Amino acid sequence: MSENYSIPAPKKHPLSLQIDPALFEKATDEEKKQTDVMAESTTFFKDGMRRLRKNPLAVFSFWVLVVLIMIMLFAPMVVPYSYEEIITVEGVRDKGAANLAPFQYSAKEQAYMDKYGVRIFPHIMGTDELCRDYFIRVVYGTRVSFLVGIFASLMVLVIGTIYGAISGYFGGKVDLIMMRIVDIIYSLPDLLVIILLSVVFKETMDFSSVPVVGKLGTNMVSMFIVFGLLYWVGMARMVRGEIMGIKQNEYVLAAKSMGASGSRIIRRHILPNCLSVIIIMTAQEIPAAIFTESYLSFIGLGVALPMPSLGSLANAARSGMQSYPWKLVFPAASIVLIVLAFNLIGDAMRDAFDPKLKN
Template structure:
């Protein structure tokens, strides 16, 4: 029997296998994890994502270039220089060359000039600023309207949810380009009258097309956000803290805004970040069709549209705005993917 017990191939249990574990053995099996908040944990996992951090750095760099550089750039986006039409990158006009020969300092045209003698680099930077501003403002409008609409529909449910969701289905069928054209023509004269008043001169620069685009974003593009928030609210409203809030006498408005939407903040941030490149692409597409900002204010889409006429002779005039659109949209998409991986509990790695 002793030989059978000591045989390593034996399937019989030994009494030594049932010896109680010591205190040291128990402590060695305990793995205590530091208690962290939702935001701290999400930011920690976000910083570990090298692709997302690189995208964030690129977005920050583009923002600095588009919003700060034009303020001290030696040329203005509307400034026309005679004799400097369609210059190649780093090329000087005859007048500028004479100034250089005379000992004066002339800042080079980094991307050349357009057909009107305007520096192309500053126009691309200002165009990027316009596109990013439209994307950010449109995303904020979509976030506010879509989250409130979806939260109300998801919380009350029943007949209220059915009516509100049918409204969403109807809005999905509305052609946005047609609405923008109609609004631009309808708002043209009222906006011009309003822009002539003190304090509203900024509306003259944007024009009726751009303002109508903001209105369309507020009217049509929030439906996707509303559906996402509705699905989240329908799950969260079954939670115990919602039942406790109702038992304490909290009203529907307080429960929606103080409890439910707050607990959807991770999803809202991710969805909004992914909505920014979509809004930028929509603005660039509409500006390419001539439905964006009015001249001389540039946009990346309008610059690309104007560069098509001389594409074979001056291809860099198209590559510059197209490349900037590509970089902006790609960076925001990668940033949104990184935020989703960091703040979505379902994708959290154990």
């Protein structure tokens, strides 16, 4: 290329309207260097995160979730009550502590504080009809919701991605059979399956000795199983569709021509390219699972008592709604906050990571 510069500039015709080529001068080496500078190398993930951080709603939702998770993790260490503990004053059960308003003390507690000049830890959200601290119950309810949401979406992620990837990659008859199975599962009514499974489990199995699961109860086990059995189909369909498209790209063909194995092609070429869809689907699966858990608990199919869940708390508060409205407001507000925050983040992730929406 360099020899081009030695060619003398052509003479300008006197009548020509063109700019006189003689007016041009050669770029110096320093000036040429300026065009060499390329933009900072960005990966797909970095680029997506940058766009995600620019979205104020996503950032706000993120911090809301961080605060909620902090409360969820640390409140049980700070608050001296447990979720199943009936309030006692000096070792005696305090019957007057039922249905207190937020930050209200019962007569006995007031007398105790006056007598010793100490402060009892306040009931931030009041108490329930069985004299239990309501705040700590809501916190535990939130824990249950998060646990369900994250476990369910992880299960959906793993099963759905593997199933969809296999079906989409191999195509043909394999795909046909696998997708008909998905169709069948899609048509099963999930609520019915949960009810049936929890009845069966209640009769046949005892989970009470298993550490976490025992506290949550058989209903939760059947719910997890139902998530594992039924909810991955949406993810599988999505991943399969995406892979069908990616498979057509020449880089997959190139890998095949180099002799790459099927699993290598899926791992190195196909899955990384549908990562955005997988992330987005997972983020949107969490609020859906939390919502399912809440409404199942609301209709009495959720966690076993005395473990609270946001849905069962809301259900219990229904009867005293006119006298003690805050008992409905607090669990309902946390469901709304969690689901809304997850949904907003999920939407923002879709906008940030979906290359088709890039402008």
